[in-house]
Amino acid sequence: MANHMNGAKHRPQGQSLLGGAMIIAGTTVGAGMFSLPVVGAGMWFGYSIVMLLGVWFCMLMSGLLLLEANLHFEPGASFDTLTRETLGQFWRVINGVSIAFVLYILTYAYISGGGSIVNHSLSTLGVTLPQSVAGLIFAAVLAFIVLISTKAVDRITTIMLGGMVMTFFLAIGNLLIEIDTTKLVSPDGESRYLPYLLAAIPFGLASFGYHGNVPSLVKYYGKDANTIVKAIVVGTCIALIIYVCWLVATMGNIPRSQFADVIAKGGNIGVLVEALSGVMASQWLNSMLTLFANLAVASSFLGVTLGLFDYLADLFGFDDSRAGRMKTAAITFIPPTILGLLFPNGFIIAIGFAALAATVWAVIVPALLAYKVRQLYPNATGFKVPGGTPLIAVVVLFGMITATCHLLAMADILPVFK
Numbered sequence: 001m002a003n004h005m006n007g008a009k010h011r012p013q014g015q016s017l018l019g020g021a022m023i024i025a026g027t028t029v030g031a032g033m034f035s036l037p038v039v040g041a042g043m044w045f046g047y048s049i050v051m052l053l054g055v056w057f058c059m060l061m062s063g064l065l066l067l068e069a070n071l072h073f074e075p076g077a078s079f080d081t082l083t084r085e086t087l088g089q090f091w092r093v094i095n096g097v098s099i100a101f102v103l104y105i106l107t108y109a110y111i112s113g114g115g116s117i118v119n120h121s122l123s124t125l126g127v128t129l130p131q132s133v134a135g136l137i138f139a140a141v142l143a144f145i146v147l148i149s150t151k152a153v154d155r156i157t158t159i160m161l162g163g164m165v166m167t168f169f170l171a172i173g174n175l176l177i178e179i180d181t182t183k184l185v186s187p188d189g190e191s192r193y194l195p196y197l198l199a200a201i202p203f204g205l206a207s208f209g210y211h212g213n214v215p216s217l218v219k220y221y222g223k224d225a226n227t228i229v230k231a232i233v234v235g236t237c238i239a240l241i242i243y244v245c246w247l248v249a250t251m252g253n254i255p256r257s258q259f260a261d262v263i264a265k266g267g268n269i270g271v272l273v274e275a276l277s278g279v280m281a282s283q284w285l286n287s288m289l290t291l292f293a294n295l296a297v298a299s300s301f302l303g304v305t306l307g308l309f310d311y312l313a314d315l316f317g318f319d320d321s322r323a324g325r326m327k328t329a330a331i332t333f334i335p336p337t338i339l340g341l342l343f344p345n346g347f348i349i350a351i352g353f354a355a356l357a358a359t360v361w362a363v364i365v366p367a368l369l370a371y372k373v374r375q376l377y378p379n380a381t382g383f384k385v386p387g388g389t390p391l392i393a394v395v396v397l398f399g400m401i402t403a404t405c406h407l408l409a410m411a412d413i414l415p416v417f418k
């Protein structure tokens with residue numbers, strides 16, 4: 001649900017807290033959520049919750065550090081401006097490249113996940129398609145909406161958000177009632193848990209990414225630090241609650257040993273939803289769950305690709321005319337769609353790489369920005385994240401550890417549950 005990446009351009013001052021909290025929650029909750037039970041299956045429920053709490057805290061702090069730095073600039077200053085003016089050209093380039101990489105790879109992840117869930121939905125209707133074709137249809141329909149206008153995206157994501165809230169509570173609410181607590185606390189399968197935690201941290205990080213929205217919030221609220229802090233805290237807490245419910249619903253219904261099958265089939269969204277469908281009593285609730293997954297991936301796709309679309313239009317200087325938008329749409333959608341056709345099942349791998357790049361711009365750069373502005377303005381009286389330099393060091397360390405975990409897991413050095 002990574003919508004409103006660059007939203008809220010047209011709002012005056014005095015906005016309600018709820019709007020901002022929804023922007024943050026909307027961006028945060030997305031495809032990352034579907035990777036959590038799959039990559040958390042090894043360490044299972046208890047450690048997954050501990051990991052989520054730790055990652056939530058660090059990602060909240062990095063968002064607040066970014067806000068602290070941002071408040072030294074005029075509302076409307078972009079992430080690019082912040083890094084250029086504070087850290088210089090080198091970091092500006094690193095930051096820009098890592099943002100573009102995350103947006104591109106997430107677009108691919110959504111096409112892969114979208115193809116998987118569209119395919120699962122069609123198969124319940126008796127239609128079978130190759131997954132790459134389903135991904136292509138998913139991408140083409142949504143890309144068309146982005147091509148029309150930002151307003152079209154805004155309207156459609158709002159409708160989707162409403163649909164997601166209803167289907168989430170219906171489907172997950174029912175799964176929560178049906179959970180089997182013994183599955184949660186004494187899982188089956190091999191008796192090794194903790195070693196699997198490390199390889200899962202990057203997925204936690206990706207699931208709590210929202211940082212591209214911090215400059216949008218400063219634009220939305222002006223320099224009202226108090227309200228923005230509350231919006232970030234409330235928004236990320238909503239995401240945390242949703243993730244905990246989601247882990248209870250999945251791990252309380254699907255036995256740990258069965259996750260090995262889900263992982264063997266690629267761990268994609270459709271496979272996970274299919275496993276959950278197997279334990280749901282009613283066909284109607286089953287459809288609600290499938291609808292929820294479709295909406296979650298589609299709204300994330302719209303939010304992220306709109307961010308990428310605007311970013312690329314700005315980078316290449318394409319205007320807003322029909323020809324300009326066509327050119328921007330071509331460079332936004334064609335590369336990830338080709339990747340989706342070639343590798344329809346790279347969802348989990350793509351989220352992992354998104355996390356690797358996000359450690360740069362959503363964790364390390366915000367910490368460095370805050371460190372630098374504190375040096376530049378030692379007597380500033382505005383908003384300051386508590387904890388001093390030690391907190392900044394913790395956030396940087398978290399980013400470095402997460403990146404290392406991803407690289408080691410990719411190199412097969414860290415244990416990954418299979």
Ligand SMILES: N[C@@H](Cc1ccccc1)C(=O)O
Pocket residue numbers: 001002027028029030031032033102106206207208209210211212300358362
């Ligand atoms: N949190 C988003 C992904 C994301 C990462 C980084 C920044 C913005 C969005 C998701 O789970 O889908």
